[in-house]
Amino acid sequence: MEYNNNKEIEKILEEIDISEEAPIEEPMRQYYFIKKGRAYVAELSEKLDRPLYVCVNTFGCQMNAKDSEKLLGILEQMGYKEETDENKADFVIYNTCTVRENANLRVYGRLGQLNRIKKKNPHMMIGLCGCMMQEPEVVEKLKKSYRFVDLIFGTHNIYKFAELIVTCFESERMVIDIWKDTDKIVEDLPTDRKYSFKSGVNIMFGCNNFCSYCIVPYVRGRERSRNPKDIIREIEKLVADGVVEVMLLGQNVNSYGKNLDEPMTFAQLLQEIEKIEGLERIRFMTSHPKDLSDELIEVMAHSKKICKHLHLPVQSGSTDILKKMNRRYTKEQYLLLVEKIKKAIPDISLTTDIIVGFPGETEEDFQETLDVVRKVRYDSAFTFQYSKRTGTPAAVLEDQISPEVMKDRFDRLLKEVQTISAEVCSVHKGTIQRVLVETKNDHDEHLVTGRMSNNLLVHFPGDASLIGKLVDVELKECHGFYYMGEIVS
Ligand code: SAH
Numbered sequence: 173m174e175y176n177n178n179k180e181i182e183k184i185l186e187e188i189d190i191s192e193e194a195p196i197e198e199p200m201r202q203y204y205f206i207k208k209g210r211a212y213v214a215e216l217s218e219k220l221d222r223p224l225y226v227c228v229n230t231f232g233c234q235m236n237a238k239d240s241e242k243l244l245g246i247l248e249q250m251g252y253k254e255e256t257d258e259n260k261a262d263f264v265i266y267n268t269c270t271v272r273e274n275a276n277l278r279v280y281g282r283l284g285q286l287n288r289i290k291k292k293n294p295h296m297m298i299g300l301c302g303c304m305m306q307e308p309e310v311v312e313k314l315k316k317s318y319r320f321v322d323l324i325f326g327t328h329n330i331y332k333f334a335e336l337i338v339t340c341f342e343s344e345r346m347v348i349d350i351w352k353d354t355d356k357i358v359e360d361l362p363t364d365r366k367y368s369f370k371s372g373v374n375i376m377f378g379c380n381n382f383c384s385y386c387i388v389p390y391v392r393g394r395e396r397s398r399n400p401k402d403i404i405r406e407i408e409k410l411v412a413d414g415v416v417e418v419m420l421l422g423q424n425v426n427s428y429g430k431n432l433d434e435p436m437t438f439a440q441l442l443q444e445i446e447k448i449e450g451l452e453r454i455r456f457m458t459s460h461p462k463d464l465s466d467e468l469i470e471v472m473a474h475s476k477k478i479c480k481h482l483h484l485p486v487q488s489g490s491t492d493i494l495k496k497m498n499r500r501y502t503k504e505q506y507l508l509l510v511e512k513i514k515k516a517i518p519d520i521s522l523t524t525d526i527i528v529g530f531p532g533e534t535e536e537d538f539q540e541t542l543d544v545v546r547k548v549r550y551d552s553a554f555t556f557q558y559s560k561r562t563g564t565p566a567a568v569l570e571d572q573i574s575p576e577v578m579k580d581r582f583d584r585l586l587k588e589v590q591t592i593s594a595e596v597c598s599v600h601k602g603t604i605q606r607v608l609v610e611t612k613n614d615h616d617e618h619l620v621t622g623r624m625s626n627n628l629l630v631h632f633p634g635d636a637s638l639i640g641k642l643v644d645v646e647l648k649e650c651h652g653f654y655y656m657g658e659i660v661s
């Protein structure tokens with residue numbers, strides 16, 4: 173569970189005496205450091221005669237987005253105010269991703285700019301965390317060439333953030349704390365949710381799949397499931413706070429519960445969550461095709477709350493390449509699975525991730541991928557060019573594909589995916605769909621934007637009072653990947 177209620181947090185903090193030694197047990201130890209950090213923040217803020225601002229920049233996936241909410245929750249409890257422009261912040265944090273090399277390069281590029289800002293603003297603190305920091309070469313490089321960074325920590329000890337900030341205030345040197353792995357899950361820390369009406373909920377951490385191209389298992393550690401009681405308690409509390417939609421998060425949610433003291437399947441967990449009164453919608457990601465059970469399909473087909481959307485990364489359509497990727501399914505098994513899902517849940521929306529240019533991929537292999545795309549007809553697909561990650565088995569394979577061939581396949585794939593998804597998405601025209609209103613429209617203030625169960629967006633006339641509400645909307649026009657509509661209820 174996480175606290176986002178100030179009253180509860182204040183009550184905990186009141187009982188803590190920072191003139192005593194820090195407690196050993198978590199999460200109390202971190203509350204002690206939050207209180208201690210408050211004093212440092214207040215002191216500096218008085219000196220500058222203004223509040224202190226923090227900017228948390230998030231790269232990468234939903235796990236990182238969720239982690240950033242936790243970081244911000246702690247920072248705000250210490251007295252920082254949120255600022256989205258890093259040029260104006262007293263504390264800048266990059267929560268990094270390293271899944272593909274370009275994510276990495278972007279961080280180095282921006283660090284150079286931060287250095288210039290810090291020269292003009294010497295009290296500024298710079299913190300780096302997230303997946304990239306779990307790579308020893310990255311930390312070496314930072315230690316050598318980026319001495320102006322104040323704090324570096326990894327993915328396994330983010331619950332210690334309050335303690336690390338206090339260490340930073342008390343130290344002149346770069347503070348580095350990286351753990352190789354952990355089996356620890358610390359509950360009950362503050363968080364600052366980005367949306368009031370929907371929230372991500374971690375159900376597991378890490379990954380044991382070791383797909384041969386992927387760095388995630390090395391930087392996020394071994395698979396650990398959260399206790400179902402803690403998950404349910406957290407969601408009940410979120411619902412009491414006004415949340416109507418949750419997104420259950422894990423690298424491979426279909427293997428949830430295998431390592432619990434009392435094992436439980438993902439489908440069983442979903443059924444427990446479904447019972448929570450006041451919760452309207454359940455989403456989850458990501459599903460690995462090899463572990464997607466009949467039980468899950470059954471539960472989804474009969475559920476009133478689980479959204480009709482399944483993100484089912486295929487990665488490649490070639491059985492040969494899938495084998496080299498260590499995905500542990502064949503093209504035929506994947507297609508059979510899709511058939512089974514579509515039969516049980518006819519209005520399901522299917523999305524996927526695809527990598528082109530994996531080492532050794534031939535034109536024939538690539539044609540198999542196109543074939544899968546044409547057969548499944550995805551609602552949308554994230555397409556990636558293979559990126560070599562040091563330390564993964566695929567990085568040392570021969571026959572790495574040239575950038576030109578990779579780019580050419582990528583363009584052809586993207587075209588196919590987009591054509592099909594425009595066709596697939598347009599079939600809902602004229603229907604009435606229940607949507608959760610998420611934001612005011614960026615381009616037109618008379619419009620709001622809502623999300624359908626199948627994850628498609630629709631823009632329609634309305635005002636901010638609708639945000640967080642579920643309404644029925646008639647889909648009038650389809651514009652490829654989104655709709656224009658009109659409210660009917
Ligand atoms: N756990 C999720 C994916 C996490 S990473 C799953 O298994 O589906 C998100 C996506 O990034 C992956 O699905 C994959 O398509 C892509 N990806 C991962 N490693 C990559 C690499 N080395 N090069 C290119 N794309 C990669």
Ligand code: SF4
Nearest residue numbers: 379381382383386388
């Ligand atoms: Fe990476 Fe595969 Fe784990 Fe997904 S399942 S995070 S692609 S190793």
Ligand code: F3S
Nearest residue numbers: 232233269270271303
């Ligand atoms: Fe990136 Fe880490 Fe997510 S490497 S994709 S942020 S788990």
